[in-house]
Amino acid sequence: MRAQLLLATAFFVSLPAWADDETIVVTGTRSGTKLLDLAGNDAVLSTDQIQFTAPQRPAEILNQLPGVNIQQGSGEEHTTAIRGPVLNGGAGQGSVLYLEDGIPLRSAGFGNVNGLYEANAEQAGSIEVVRGPGSALYGSNAVHGLVNFIPRAPSAGLEGQLDLTAGEFGLWQQLGTVSDTIGNNAFRVSAENDHNSGWRDDTRVDEQKMVLRDVWTGGADTVTTTISGQQLNQQTGAYLQGNDSYLNYALAKTNPVPNAYRKADSIRGAVRWQHDFGDGLELSVTPFTRYTAMNFLMHFLPSLAIQTNAHYSFGAQTMLYKNFEGGHQLIFGFDTEYTDGWFTEFQNLPTFTLGKSVYIHGLHYDLNVQAKTAAPYIHSEWQILDHTRLTAGIRAEETAYDYSNEASSGIFGLYQRPPDRSDDFLTVTPKLGLVQEWDKALSSYINLSEGARAPQVTDLYELQNKQVVGQVKSETLQSAEIGTRGTVHGVTFDLDGYWMHKDHYFYRAADGTNVPDGKTDHRGIELGMSAPLAYGFDVGFSGTYARHTYAFTRADSTAINSVTKGSDMPEAPHTIANTRLGYTLQPGIRAELEWVHMGSYTLDNADTHSYGGHELLNLRATAKLSDNLTLHGKILNLTNRPYADRAAITTTGVNEYFPGEPLTVIGGITASF
Numbered sequence: 001m002r003a004q005l006l007l008a009t010a011f012f013v014s015l016p017a018w019a020d021d022e023t024i025v026v027t028g029t030r031s032g033t034k035l036l037d038l039a040g041n042d043a044v045l046s047t048d049q050i051q052f053t054a055p056q057r058p059a060e061i062l063n064q065l066p067g068v069n070i071q072q073g074s075g076e077e078h079t080t081a082i083r084g085p086v087l088n089g090g091a092g093q094g095s096v097l098y099l100e101d102g103i104p105l106r107s108a109g110f111g112n113v114n115g116l117y118e119a120n121a122e123q124a125g126s127i128e129v130v131r132g133p134g135s136a137l138y139g140s141n142a143v144h145g146l147v148n149f150i151p152r153a154p155s156a157g158l159e160g161q162l163d164l165t166a167g168e169f170g171l172w173q174q175l176g177t178v179s180d181t182i183g184n185n186a187f188r189v190s191a192e193n194d195h196n197s198g199w200r201d202d203t204r205v206d207e208q209k210m211v212l213r214d215v216w217t218g219g220a221d222t223v224t225t226t227i228s229g230q231q232l233n234q235q236t237g238a239y240l241q242g243n244d245s246y247l248n249y250a251l252a253k254t255n256p257v258p259n260a261y262r263k264a265d266s267i268r269g270a271v272r273w274q275h276d277f278g279d280g281l282e283l284s285v286t287p288f289t290r291y292t293a294m295n296f297l298m299h300f301l302p303s304l305a306i307q308t309n310a311h312y313s314f315g316a317q318t319m320l321y322k323n324f325e326g327g328h329q330l331i332f333g334f335d336t337e338y339t340d341g342w343f344t345e346f347q348n349l350p351t352f353t354l355g356k357s358v359y360i361h362g363l364h365y366d367l368n369v370q371a372k373t374a375a376p377y378i379h380s381e382w383q384i385l386d387h388t389r390l391t392a393g394i395r396a397e398e399t400a401y402d403y404s405n406e407a408s409s410g411i412f413g414l415y416q417r418p419p420d421r422s423d424d425f426l427t428v429t430p431k432l433g434l435v436q437e438w439d440k441a442l443s444s445y446i447n448l449s450e451g452a453r454a455p456q457v458t459d460l461y462e463l464q465n466k467q468v469v470g471q472v473k474s475e476t477l478q479s480a481e482i483g484t485r486g487t488v489h490g491v492t493f494d495l496d497g498y499w500m501h502k503d504h505y506f507y508r509a510a511d512g513t514n515v516p517d518g519k520t521d522h523r524g525i526e527l528g529m530s531a532p533l534a535y536g537f538d539v540g541f542s543g544t545y546a547r548h549t550y551a552f553t554r555a556d557s558t559a560i561n562s563v564t565k566g567s568d569m570p571e572a573p574h575t576i577a578n579t580r581l582g583y584t585l586q587p588g589i590r591a592e593l594e595w596v597h598m599g600s601y602t603l604d605n606a607d608t609h610s611y612g613g614h615e616l617l618n619l620r621a622t623a624k625l626s627d628n629l630t631l632h633g634k635i636l637n638l639t640n641r642p643y644a645d646r647a648a649i650t651t652t653g654v655n656e657y658f659p660g661e662p663l664t665v666i667g668g669i670t671a672s673f
Contacts, residue, residue, distance in 0.1 A: 027128040027148045028135050029331060029379065030102045030284070030319065039391040039433020040135070040447040041483060041496055043528060045127040047152060052590070052622060054165065054632060054668070056173070056196075058116040062147070063596070064578050066494075066526035066542040067131040071571075071646035073658045074237035075198070075205040076117035077262070079646065082145030083131045083498065084522055085548045085572030086646070088113070089507055090456035091475070097138060097146035101226055103270050103288050103317065107339040108140035108399060109371050109457045110292075110311045116147070118230055118266050118292070120209045123175060123190040125152035131526070132479045132498060133451030136377040136393030136431050137319075137333060143451035143477050143502075151213045151226055154186035155179040158673075165632075165668030169661075170197025170204075173668070187214045198237065199661055202258040205234040220276040229267035236260040238299040239648070239656035246644045252659035260299035266292035280323035289314040303347045303359040311341030315373070327383030335397075339371040341457065351413070355652070357512075358413035365417060366406040369457050373399050379431075391433040399454035400424045403461050414512075416463040423460060425474045427452035442486030451477045459506060466512035473504040473516060493529035498522070501551065509554075510561035510651035519551035520569065540580040548572035550605070560604040560653055568602050571648065573613065575599035588624025593617065603649040611647035614660075633667035 023035040025042045035042060043065045055061040059070035059078060069081040079086045080096050087095050093111030097104060098119065105118050112118070121127060127149055134142035160178040165171070172195045179188035192209040207230065214225040238257035246252050270288035277283065293310035315337030322330045345364040352359055377395035384390050401423045409419040433447040455472040463469065483496030505518035524546030532538045547568070554563040577597040584590045600613040617638040624630045637643075640663035647657050 025128055026150065027099075027102070027130055027146070028137075029329075030137060030317075031321070036437065036441075036443045036486065037389060037435060039389070039435045039445045040449070040481065041131050041494065041526075043129045043131075043494070045124075045129075047125050050121070050124055050127065052592070052632075053620065054163075054634065054666075055122060056171070056194075056666070058119070058121045061121065062116075062127070062129065063576075064540075064542060064580070064594075065129055066528045066544050066576075067145075067524070067546070068129060069573065069576055069598075070116070071658070072660075073114075073646060074200065074203055075196075075234040075262070076207065076232055077114050077236065078116060079113055080116065080147075081571070082129070082147075083500065083524065083546070084144040085569040087144075090459035091505070091507060093458070094141045094453045094456045095144045095475075097134065097141040097143075099138075099146060099148040100228060100268065101150055101270070101272075102137075102148060103268070103286065104141070105266075105268070106290070106292060107311055107313045107337060107341070107371060108373060109369070109401065109454055110309075110339060110341050111141065111456055112292075112294070117207070117232060118264075119147075119149040120151075120190065120192060120211050120228065120230070121149060122192055122209070123152060123177060123211065124149045126150045132447075132481060132500065133429070133431075133449040133477060135391075135449075136379045136395040136429070137331070139335065139375050139377075139395055139397040139429070140373070140399060140427070140453045143453050143475065151211050151228070152177065152179075152188055152190060154181060154188040154213060154215055156181050156186075161670060161672045163668055163670040165666060167666030168664050169199040170195065171666060172196075184218050185214065185216050187212070189213075198235070199664070200237040200253050200659070201255040202235045202260075203237040203255060205232075207232045207234070220278070222272075222274045224272040224274075225270070226272075227267075227269045230265070232262065232264040234262050236262050236297070236299055237658070240659055241650075241654050241656045243655045245655075246647075246657040246659040247642045249642060249662070252642070257297070257299040257304065260297045260304075262294070262296035264292070264294040264296075266290065280321075282321040282323075284317075284319040284321070286317040287314070288316070298345075302354050302357075303364075304349055305345050305347040305364060307343070307345045309341070309343040311339050313337055313339035327381075327389070329381045331379040331393075333377045333379070335373070335375040335377075337371075337373040339373075340368075341371070342368045343457070343462070345462075360413035360415065363407055364412075364415045365462055367417075367461055368404045368406055369461065370402045371399065371457075373397065387437040389435040389437070391431070391435070393431040394428065395431075396426070396428045397452070397454075398424065398426045401457065401460065403457075405461075411465045414464055416465050416467060416469075418461055418463060418469045421469070423455075423470070425454040427454065427474050427476065429476075438486070442484070442488065444484040445482070447479070447481045447483075449479050451479065455506065464508065464512045467508065467514050471514045471516040472506050475502060475504045475506065477502040491529060491531040493527065495525075495527050497525045510556055510558060515554065517552075518554075518563075520548065521551045522546065522548045536584045538582045538584070540582070541578070543575070543577040545575055546572070547574060556605075558651070558653070560606045560608055560649070561651055563605050567605070567607050570603050570605060571601055571646075573599035573601040588630070589622070591619070591621040593619055598643075601647075603647060603655065604653075609649050609653070609655060611644060614641065614643035616641060616643065616660075628672050630670040630672070631667070632670065633665070636664045636666070637662060639663075
């Protein structure tokens, strides 16, 4: 009996939920749905796994999932790739949708490449990741994938938790949460304070986050209120330049731009009212509002300009659910949003010329954009046979921008300021899926879907002198995937293969002109699995083999920036893997050894420069001393291997890197009541 208990603890406490007959997800329909019933992939990270991993950055836990490649920069900076290469510019801002309880963290056209830090991943109740386009419920930006951070639910009785964590390089973190239910009202307040001096020079990070969750229930009504926010103040380490420069530890510690910084604040509020009319009819209305502001030095550009941007928005998600006899369901929805955003960029350096580009001292841009979005959709599920379920849906989304140039119009050195204009984009994205249930713990699915995103504001209005105004179109991506998941002989797994094709892939070429009609192909195989082993051991694995290639040809004046049909896209490794071997000595005492594999990848369009990849080992452990006290610790980069969190290349052929953190020891104590 004791051995069975150890195996069960190892199996359910430490590993992601790939699929079983009890796993419930909310991202697919914004309501509880069995994972085995979904016509598509959805990986879930539970509260227990988040707390065991105790991530200092979202990449630390999200990269444990197949198809996910988050490359960490300095401090909270990062880039996200899901079923695709690392994307920059507007594509990087708008190709993955970040959500908090189903509501986007930002307005669709006002994305942030580093947007994951705005969510409280460290104290989330769960994190769900969908790879590829989302269902009809999700619109612009849900192209390569979406990440949904679901706040931790309130408790039935009074409980609280305080965690104190310290580590090398000045790490000092405090996490606290308290929850209770009084009458019909349940609440939870969670807060976080982080400080890290940074292992590189001048890379201090200070950050605070909070989430308030309140759930009121009465009769046929449920009202869920969520208020959250964060504040970031960091000194930023810039790229390290020079071939393989990350291998030199003394050089890697330096910061080429010691005055680089990033300051960012955000606050969000949402109230979800759900009313059950009976007879299978339910209404959900969620008004929401958000404000975000950011000021940072653009250390990755020669101008070292300072950018300030902000936007305020409000909107509502309205959904009507109708459940029919026989297991059928219809969801009618309408999403609407209004956004007012502004953006400035200013160069303090004197005017200088680099190559053929003139970087001017003073104001580069000063613009204001109002955006309106409206999106009706329908999502349906049909139990066509006893064990066969069909899903079909379609979404139409219109995004309208009214742009005002608050400075003089024209071309000023490298920079172009378009005159006032309005732009409108309409996308229609159909979805079709089929699920075959083989038994209560095993199902297979086929999913055909299309994702789209309206252009980002920066793509449309933050232009350079050779770009043509009005050329940008909405990107569209067609996706087909087939998969199977479940539990067989104690092994829980999720295996899928996918093919995706993208049209109107837009980017600014090395010569400063628009590439508005690019095409790319993406195909791969992904596997997530977990299994208990003998004597208290267990294993978890996620692995990806993928090819992300150009589907068009475009010559450039320099070979490294030329595009050839069929060649690999930059920063798109073929293989990514994560393996975790766990051991549970007894309930509450557990250790886990993690192996991280990052395959090699090319850095330029012509596939002439590359990063060789890396292998890392991490060790984590936790020990429950009593019902109220738990010790936890971890050693990251156990073998102290030099590596690059991210490798890239400039348009002129200079390799640049964000060097990875050396061996780091972190420990803490959690007090509960």
